[in-house]
Amino acid sequence: MTVRDAAAPGGEETLDEDAVRARFLADLAAAGISLPPGRAEAATDFLALHRQVRLVRAACAAQAPLPLGFAPAGT
């Protein structure tokens, strides 16, 4: 299902939730992890994390167009 992503900046981007879930399950399988039927909701939980990824990506695009390097905080 493709939905408008209200969490995206401007709320204009669309998110193919089924594709995100499918990709997550494929990534899990590639890591050798298979979810038992009782824990299938993790794929839905991943959608929330994916929205955080999109928020981070948008913030970087707006504020840090060039990867100038990262110094870990406090070091």
Next chain:
Amino acid sequence: MTLYTLPIAALGRGLRRREFTAEELARATLARIEAADGAIHAFIRVEAEAAIAEARRADAELRDGRDRGPLHGIPYGTKDVFDVAGLPTTCHSRLRLDHRAAADSAVTARLRAAGAVLVGKLATFEFALGANGPEAPFPPARNPWRLDHVPGGSSSGSAAAVAAGFVRFATGTCTSGSIRGPAAWCGVVGLKPSFGRVSRRGVFPLSWTMDHCGPLSASVEDAAIALQVMAGHDPGDPGSADLPVPDFRACLERGARGLRIGVPWHLFEHDPALTPGTRDAINRTVTLLADAGATIHRVTLPDLAQFLACSRVIMAAESFAVHRTGLARDLAGYGEAAAGRFVLGAGLHAADYLDAQRLRGILSAAVDAVLRDHDAVLTAISLGPAPSFASQGGSTAWPLQASPFNVTGHPGISVPVGLDQDGLPLAVQVVGRRFDEPGVLRLARAIERLTGRVETRS
């Protein structure tokens, strides 16, 4: 004399004046745990014999004129993610019940060398992340203020043990609020030092670029005394800062006069989770500080959503890296809550993690910029008091505002500022410049004096 109500400094004076012995103090501590922890479940393991032996050794040393400093003979508990040689570090997980630590963690070793007396290991959430479900090997810690309310987490047992008056301080770890959150809900002080101030060597990692170790304590002065021992450079921790350790009590009593304090109201004032009691407590604290001679400014930090997103992506990626092999080998061995969170990192790609680290640099610079013009930031820690177990349904999606400063690495402390109308503790958070724990502790102590310290439950 009720030994457990005395501050660490007073306990130290009593020990040196021979008013009581470390063994008597240890026995009083163990008796109180025995009498009351059956309902609170702060401790998952009590080391009574070892504690008595350590206390006797502390007494013998004091008699012989060997004084190891302010923690000599003082009982404490440690969160069960810190290695203690010969004991299991279970991380509150079924998967590690047979573990035995080969050596002390750096913090354990420092506390041992300072003569502190370890009385036992404290409850946490599984691997310091997921909530404790029915499959957990130990019962969840409960909030001493109201046993049907959560203590917060993941340093749940540490906060509960201090709040219950079992110990004056306990160790904790904090990746997204696990020291300041439970401290706030249990009415104790919780100090997350600067990233790099306290070594994480020998502590089970959750997210290594955001993991911090620090004390939870019954007072700000107790926190300063505990941190003095815990802090210091350790080449065994790649994140450890090779910097001098200042005297954390040096400016503790200087008060708030002359301090410039920034308050980022926008982070919390319009959040629907903010309770009237919490709002009033923050406002009252600000007014008291202003009356005491501090200047208060409204400041602007980046949106909370950016901090939270950055924190969640980094933690998901790093914690998955820690647990990837374990999840593939024995997913069913993990509790449902922990497994459900750890597996999410499998769906992140390298660029997602790197973007989060890029954003982290921007967010850190924004906090640094505010702190260039201000001595400290005062903000919310929790938007409400501790919720009940019944209202949670196993969720730990709590209204905390601690994780921004795990992302940036600035020192932060949770200070109790009274009770709400239902008698549950409320708190505020003070954040300071990198490695300015003395400044953070000074303002925290000023708040403690102005608002009246919340006593431990007796």
